[in-house]
Amino acid sequence: MNRFANRKQARCLVFLVVGALLLGCFPPSVKAADSQMTTLDISKGNIVIAADSVSGYAPSGEAVTQPDAAGYHIVQSTYGTTAHTILIKKGADTHILADGLHIQMDYNNYGALSPLFIEPGASLQLTLKGENAFYGPAYNAGIGVPQDTDGTMAELTIDGDGSATCYSAKRGAGIGGGQRCGYTEAAGKIVINSGTITAIGGQDGNGYGGGIGNAEIPDNAPNDCVIVINGGSVTANAVQASSGIGGGRSSRACKADVTINGGVVSAQGAGDHGIRANSIEINGGNVIALDSVSDDNWQSFSTPPRNSDGEQVKIASVELGPIDYGASCQLQSGSFASTVISSSNGRVNALIPPSENTVHITTAKQNVYRVDWSALSPSTQISYRPYAFPVLTIVPDSGQSFFYGDPAAPTYKLYSGSSVVADDLVTLDGALRYDAEHLSPLPSQVSILPGSIRRVAGDYCIEFDSSVTCRIEKRKIAVSAEDLTTHYLQYSRYQLPFVFHLEAGSLLAGDTLEDAFYFSAKDLDYFPPVGRYENTQFSFYSDYYDVELVGPGPALTVLENSSLLQVGETLRFGTDAAGAPIEWVVSRVDENGAYLYSKWVYDDLPYDQISTQRYSYLQTAFPSLDACDFVSGGQLVDSRYIDAYAPSIKEDYRATASDQTPKAYWLFSPPDDIHADGPYYVDTDGSIRQATDSAFTAGVRLALEIDINSHTVPGITLSDLLAAPATYGDIGPGDAVGQVTDNAVLTGHHTASFSLTDGEGATSLFSLDQNGTIYAEQRLAAGSYRLTVQAVDDTGYVSRQETAFTVKKKEIAITPASDFTIQVGDSAPALPYTYSEADLLPGDVFTGELAVGGDLSEPGQYPITLGSLSAGDNYRLLLNGPAYLTVREKTSPPDTDTPDDTPAPPDEHSGGQPETAAPTGDTSTNGSIRAALVLAAAGAALLLGQKRRQKS
Numbered sequence: 001m002n003r004f005a006n007r008k009q010a011r012c013l014v015f016l017v018v019g020a021l022l023l024g025c026f027p028p029s030v031k032a033a034d035s036q037m038t039t040l041d042i043s044k045g046n047i048v049i050a051a052d053s054v055s056g057y058a059p060s061g062e063a064v065t066q067p068d069a070a071g072y073h074i075v076q077s078t079y080g081t082t083a084h085t086i087l088i089k090k091g092a093d094t095h096i097l098a099d100g101l102h103i104q105m106d107y108n109n110y111g112a113l114s115p116l117f118i119e120p121g122a123s124l125q126l127t128l129k130g131e132n133a134f135y136g137p138a139y140n141a142g143i144g145v146p147q148d149t150d151g152t153m154a155e156l157t158i159d160g161d162g163s164a165t166c167y168s169a170k171r172g173a174g175i176g177g178g179q180r181c182g183y184t185e186a187a188g189k190i191v192i193n194s195g196t197i198t199a200i201g202g203q204d205g206n207g208y209g210g211g212i213g214n215a216e217i218p219d220n221a222p223n224d225c226v227i228v229i230n231g232g233s234v235t236a237n238a239v240q241a242s243s244g245i246g247g248g249r250s251s252r253a254c255k256a257d258v259t260i261n262g263g264v265v266s267a268q269g270a271g272d273h274g275i276r277a278n279s280i281e282i283n284g285g286n287v288i289a290l291d292s293v294s295d296d297n298w299q300s301f302s303t304p305p306r307n308s309d310g311e312q313v314k315i316a317s318v319e320l321g322p323i324d325y326g327a328s329c330q331l332q333s334g335s336f337a338s339t340v341i342s343s344s345n346g347r348v349n350a351l352i353p354p355s356e357n358t359v360h361i362t363t364a365k366q367n368v369y370r371v372d373w374s375a376l377s378p379s380t381q382i383s384y385r386p387y388a389f390p391v392l393t394i395v396p397d398s399g400q401s402f403f404y405g406d407p408a409a410p411t412y413k414l415y416s417g418s419s420v421v422a423d424d425l426v427t428l429d430g431a432l433r434y435d436a437e438h439l440s441p442l443p444s445q446v447s448i449l450p451g452s453i454r455r456v457a458g459d460y461c462i463e464f465d466s467s468v469t470c471r472i473e474k475r476k477i478a479v480s481a482e483d484l485t486t487h488y489l490q491y492s493r494y495q496l497p498f499v500f501h502l503e504a505g506s507l508l509a510g511d512t513l514e515d516a517f518y519f520s521a522k523d524l525d526y527f528p529p530v531g532r533y534e535n536t537q538f539s540f541y542s543d544y545y546d547v548e549l550v551g552p553g554p555a556l557t558v559l560e561n562s563s564l565l566q567v568g569e570t571l572r573f574g575t576d577a578a579g580a581p582i583e584w585v586v587s588r589v590d591e592n593g594a595y596l597y598s599k600w601v602y603d604d605l606p607y608d609q610i611s612t613q614r615y616s617y618l619q620t621a622f623p624s625l626d627a628c629d630f631v632s633g634g635q636l637v638d639s640r641y642i643d644a645y646a647p648s649i650k651e652d653y654r655a656t657a658s659d660q661t662p663k664a665y666w667l668f669s670p671p672d673d674i675h676a677d678g679p680y681y682v683d684t685d686g687s688i689r690q691a692t693d694s695a696f697t698a699g700v701r702l703a704l705e706i707d708i709n710s711h712t713v714p715g716i717t718l719s720d721l722l723a724a725p726a727t728y729g730d731i732g733p734g735d736a737v738g739q740v741t742d743n744a745v746l747t748g749h750h751t752a753s754f755s756l757t758d759g760e761g762a763t764s765l766f767s768l769d770q771n772g773t774i775y776a777e778q779r780l781a782a783g784s785y786r787l788t789v790q791a792v793d794d795t796g797y798v799s800r801q802e803t804a805f806t807v808k809k810k811e812i813a814i815t816p817a818s819d820f821t822i823q824v825g826d827s828a829p830a831l832p833y834t835y836s837e838a839d840l841l842p843g844d845v846f847t848g849e850l851a852v853g854g855d856l857s858e859p860g861q862y863p864i865t866l867g868s869l870s871a872g873d874n875y876r877l878l879l880n881g882p883a884y885l886t887v888r889e890k891t892s893p894p895d896t897d898t899p900d901d902t903p904a905p906p907d908e909h910s911g912g913q914p915e916t917a918a919p920t921g922d923t924s925t926n927g928s929i930r931a932a933l934v935l936a937a938a939g940a941a942l943l944l945g946q947k948r949r950q951k952s
Contacts, residue, residue, distance in 0.1 A: 088122045190212060716787060
């Protein structure tokens with residue numbers, strides 16, 4: 001498996017893990033819906049769900065009548081829209097997973113129900129997946145949730161992570177009531193927990209219907225409709241003389257009770273309030289209610305909103321800077337705290353408890369908007385016109401330039417108006433970045449983005465000028481190329497498989513020379529004739545790299561190609577409908593390919609039949625050839641077309657059946673005019689004629705073009721040991737590192753032998769057995785390897801295939817012994833250490849020793865470093881620390897009459913051995929190391945105990 005396959009697998013694994021985590025966050029009904037629900041296809045017909053029955057169709061088209069208590073997963077198999085509807089009957093309490101539905105009713109079908117209609121007395125949990133749309137007819141809602149004359153309500157609960165766009169044509173709500181729904185025009189109960197909801201009432205301009213709520217005239221409904229929004233992103237608009245949420249014509253009664261506990265809610269009326277209801281309760285969320293008079297009026301309610309305690313709430317409208325558009329914000333007002341999302345143009349309507357006046361809005365960029373309700377005059381200003389907090393602007397410096405892939409932090413200045421801000425006025429952290437996701441072929445100008453920049457101190461908020469761009473240049477690299485030997489007509493100047501090596505510069509992580517650029521050989525014919533071409537030069541093409549060839553160009557040797565398909569050669573592959581093999585004759589070979597036609601004649605068919613159905617006829621009559629169409633991956637048969645006609649051949653046109661009887665066959669166009677498609681045929685004597693009788697029948701021959709550039713090519717599959725990058729020690733003598741296979745498919749052109757080389761010249765590292773298995777001959781050192789397999793078929797045709805893999809360095813954790821103490825002026829002692837014996841492979845040893853950073857001339861702690869310690873080029877040593885050497889002030893010598901019980905520092909090399917002994921990496925020294933560490937630990941324990949006793 002190559003590097004890019006590994007990268008794709010890694011990305012797929014990341015997506016699967018993230019998907020599983022996200023799935024775990026959804027309610028159980030969403031998580032289990034796909035597997036536990038009955039699947040219905042709205043494209044196949046209407047769906048009716050009752051309390052004890054269901055009517056619909058499975059994706060297979062089979063009728064579904066068995067009800068499912070788990071609910072129904074509704075899909076749409078046809079592209080575009082459907083006019084089939086979903087009806088939830090009175091008494092039903094069910095769950096629907098709407099998965100990419102687009103239901104659109106005929107505007108003029110005034111008697112039609114809504115695309116999704118819930119009868120009063122029915123209850124529906126609607127889970128959204130993907131994008132859904134419900135376009136209602138005139139006089140009815142997009143999603144019908146009506147109320148009956150006796151007050152019985154339809155009930156709808158919406159959740160999920162998908163979206164729903166709901167329109168009514170006129171005199172109906174986007175979600176709610178409809179004028180001709182068969183009940184009152186008032187809505188029932190609508191609860192929105194999550195999802196992205198867009199509801200438009202009266203879309204055609206003859207509206208009078210709310211975005212969410214009632215239709216035009218809800219007067220005869222005994223109860224107010226109930227609208228509860230707990231989360232999600234909800235946009236509810238009216239088009240004419242109605243409100244965004246609540247609905248009803250502006251001259252009619254407010255028949256709604258609205259409660260908002262969370263989410264981003266944008267409601268816009270048309271000549272009416274954004275939210276119109278008898279009672280409005282707001283306990284959280286970002287609620288933006290506008291009328292159609294002015295976008296400055298951010299709080300358009302028919303009655304002052306209150307909280308759950310019945311207290312009138314204050315709402316501070318704040319306009320955030322562009323850097324905080326659509327971002328998560330934390331609100332804090334006294335003890336009241338909540339999390340909201342700012343609108344797409346930076347609007348936040350912050351709730352302030354009745355007892356408070358100040359609110360702090362802290363954004364993800366750490367901008368803090370502090371608004372004092374009482375400081376504004378009049379205080380209503382903050383309710384009816386948004387307060388634009390004073391901001392400073394980050395303006396990136398113009399004219400900046402970076403190379404592709406290099407770490408780039410564009411510089412900038414901070415402005416207040418047109419003046420540059422003093423450095424001590426505000427403190428920023430983080431860095432800008434350029435838009436690396438939308439790079440066009442380089443060089444190009446790209447946007448500079450805010451990146452991780454944020455405010456950490458100062459009383460100003462920050463916005464960002466996104467109009468400045470920077471220039472991204474191609475990354476410079478230099479390459480050399482190996483000499484190449486090919487056969488004539490095997491490759492064109494654009495396909496020559498030169499092998500390149502990186503000589504200067506660097507590739508971006510994950511890129512290889514194979515995908516960094518493509519090239520063509522300069523000053524050569526399209527197909528270079530036989531000969532040797534010294535100092536081949538190239539034209540390089542790359543979107544992101546500036547490629548230079550260093551040194552003399554490689555030599556190209558073109559050999560005479562005697563191994564291509566030969567004119568007159570017979571091949572056998574494919575079968576007809578009866579299973580009989582098909583024989584082919586090579587008719588012509590040129591620089592574009594080899595042209596074959598079948599020897600045998602199949603079926604006597606009239607021209608009208610074969611000319612109009614010849615492609616489907618061929619697919620049915622010769623199923624084994626269907627796989628030949630556009631075959632790739634190094635196989636011989638790379639079909640450009642398979643057709644029921646014969647190519648332009650100069651030899652005898654006559655064909656015979658298996659019993660050698662001459663047969664006529666359709667040609668469709670004469671050789672001298674291939675565009676003259678008509679009833680041309682080759683007669684039994686080889687003459688080309690044109691049929692004049694519609695009853696005339698003839699046989700069929702097949703023509704096939706083969707790409708000669710993909711003649712026999714071997715394939716290499718790396719072993720499981722190399723499915724991911726191997727580590728030094730993973731691959732030893734006799735371990736299989738790959739398997740070679742023969743990708744040829746035509747009889748007579750299979751691979752006769754393989755030979756194995758290494759692109760780096762170390763051919764002794766690997767061997768190839770007769771079964772095509774590649775083995776390592778010795779333990780593979782850390783580094784990069786390239787395997788090149790050369791194949792020769794039985795005609796002498798030579799081809800190659802390459803693959804590469806990497807062996808990483810083995811990591812060893814080195815743990816120094818700690819708590820070493822010396823006096824000023826003393827030399828640093830040899831420092832012992834430990835490591836896992838299993839990490840150092842047999843035959844490998846440590847050299848060098850640990851070191852101490854600093855000159856040790858002053859008292860203090862000095863870090864212990866790896867110093868010169870090494871296990872060779874196949875290992876990467878990691879210091880398991882930190883560890884320090886302590887230098888203390890020099891003390892007076894002790895009284896000579898008093899014996900000194902302090903043991904002298906051991907004259908040891910690391911590991912407790914004399915310097916002439918084997919280094920610590922030798923496993924024979926481990927016992928001494930352990931003994932030294934036990935003594936050191938015992939001494940440290942005694943010292944610690946003594947200190948504790950002194951403290952006590």
